[in-house]
Amino acid sequence: MYAWHVNHPGPLESSPLTFQSTPDPEPGLGEVLIAVSTCGVCRTDLHVSEGDLPVHRDGVTPGHEVVGTVSALGAGVTDLRVGDRVGLAWLHSTCGTCRYCRAGAENLCPASTYTGWDVNGGYAEYAIGQASFVYPLPDAYDDEHLAPLLCAGIIGYRALKRAGMHEDAHGWRLGLWGFGGSAHLAAQVAIAAGARVHVMTREPASRELALSLGAASAQDFTADPPEKLDGAVFFAPVGDHIPAVMRALDRGGVLATAGIYLTDIPTLHYEQDLFYEKEIRSVTSNTREDGREFLAFAQRHPLTVDTHPYPLDAAAQALADLKAGAFAGAAVLTV
Ligand SMILES: [Zn+2]
Ligand SMILES: [Zn+2]
Structure with a gap:
């Protein structure tokens, strides 16, 4: 597949990202492979690309507002099926056992990992998600208008x-x-x-x-x-x-x-x-409960989502336009 990788974090002017051919990821235990349809462009992606945030994974693929369909199931996944439309957001995983996780504050889990920072995200044709962390999506929106809901929303x-x-x-x-x-x-x-x-x-x-x-x-x-x-x-x-x-x-x-x-x-x-x-x-990240509550709210109260689509291979331009404040609303990459 083709994916963007942050190989040299630094100012966008120094081209920190490259678009390159890379092996298709394979879902492991409890994971699903998602064929990406749309990925939103978030300011956090800019901070990951420019090195404002510390590097958590060399050459990471950014993107954590991922809408797509399940294309393969890893071992042990029983509650999702191939073809399901799902969303992948910033919170990739938590430990589930620490005092924060047990208290309903999994956004504060010290062992949490994040999509597009600790693990590869959605500036790619395929992405991996943990089955217990992907969201079913409200049917009131098309993929382009759903993507920004997944982090920005x-x-x-x-x-x-x-x-x-x-x-x-x-x-x-x-x-x-x-x-x-x-x-x-x-x-x-x-x-x-x-x-x-x-x-x-x-x-x-x-x-x-x-x-x-x-x-x-x-x-x-x-x-x-x-x-x-x-x-x-x-x-x-x-x-x-x-x-x-x-x-x-x-x-x-x-x-x-x-x-x-x-x-x-x-x-x-x-x-x-x-x-x-x-x-x-x-405000530190979010819990899955926040995500479910918000997506339910968005189903009951249709939101106007102002999007600016770019093809996947123009992600660097989308980030540059975001940085320059070239548009109101949200940029999205269409795969
Ligand atoms: Zn935890
Ligand atoms: Zn974000």
């Missing part, structure tokens, strides 16, 4: 929960900083749950998209939202702006930082930024 959903959103969010005031693949889905989830959503983003096209999806307001990234906030989700990798977000929170407000990577946060001023029980929380 699930992470956005977890970030909303971390920011304090409840199922009935009427009257809840939410701010979103950054408006890419994940935020444009999170905004719709929050709006569907009844929240009033304010979006802060640099790109005029993203502000237009936010308003068209039902945001109450959209302004520049550095502008303040028009009202104090109960919750905020920060999708940008720029820690410098965190103090300003903390100041935009109302008493008791909670900020969730959604990215896997964030530059240093400057000194916070206790009285202005944290007192009155304001909180800042990170």
